[in-house]
Amino acid sequence: MNIIKVFVAGTFSSGKTSFIQHLSEIDVVTAELSSSAGNNKIACDFGRITLGDDTFLFLFGAPGSRRLDFTLPYFDDLFGMICVLDSAPYSLASLREAEFILRHYFMFRDMPIVVAANKQDKPDAWSPDDLRIACRIPDDVPIIPCSAKAGEGVKESMLTLCDIYLERLKTE
C-alpha cells in the first residue's frame, strides 16, 4: 500500500477540519484527547482520498494551538503541509498568533508548504496580499484564497502543493 501524507496545520478555528472534510471521501475521523483533569481538550483529524488501487492520500489535521505545534515531528515522510489561516482576524492579537504559528511551521520549509487563506466568503476577510504582509509570510510560499465552507480554493490549495512537489523533483 502506498500512502501519501499531507499535514493540515493552522490557527485555532481557522477551518482545518472543514478543509479536510471538503477533500476527504470519508467523514473526518477526529480523535479527541483530554488532560487527566478534563479541562484541556485537543482534537486531531484524519481524512482520506483514494488515488488508485493501492495508493491513498492521508490528511492529518493538527490541533490549532501554539502549545501543540510539537505534533509535526511525529509525522515521517510528509509529502507536504497546508497551513489554514482565518482570513478575517478578530484582532491584532489573533494576527500575531497566526504569525507565530506560521513561523513555527515555516521552519519545515524543506517540504512543500501552501497557505490556505480560508473564510474568504466573510465580508471582512483580508486579501492574500494583505495577509502576507500582516503575518510576514515569505514570498515563495503560495497563499491560495479559499472558503472551505463554500468549497472554493480547497482543491486548488492541494493542487498547488502538488505543483511545488513536481517543480522540486525537476530541479533535484
Ligand SMILES: Nc1nc2c(ncn2[C@@H]2O[C@H](COP(=O)(O)OP(=O)(O)OP(=O)(O)O)[C@@H](O)[C@H]2O)c(=O)[nH]1
Ligand atoms: N464563513 C466561513 N466559516 C468557516 C469556513 N471554514 C470553516 N468555517 C467555520 O469556522 C468554524 C471552525 O471551523 P473548523 O473546521 O472546526 O475549524 P478548525 O480549524 O478545525 O477548528 P479547531 O480544530 O477547533 O482549531 C466552524 O464554525 C466552521 O463552520 C469558511 O470558509 N467560511
Ligand SMILES: [Mg+2]
Ligand atoms: Mg478542528
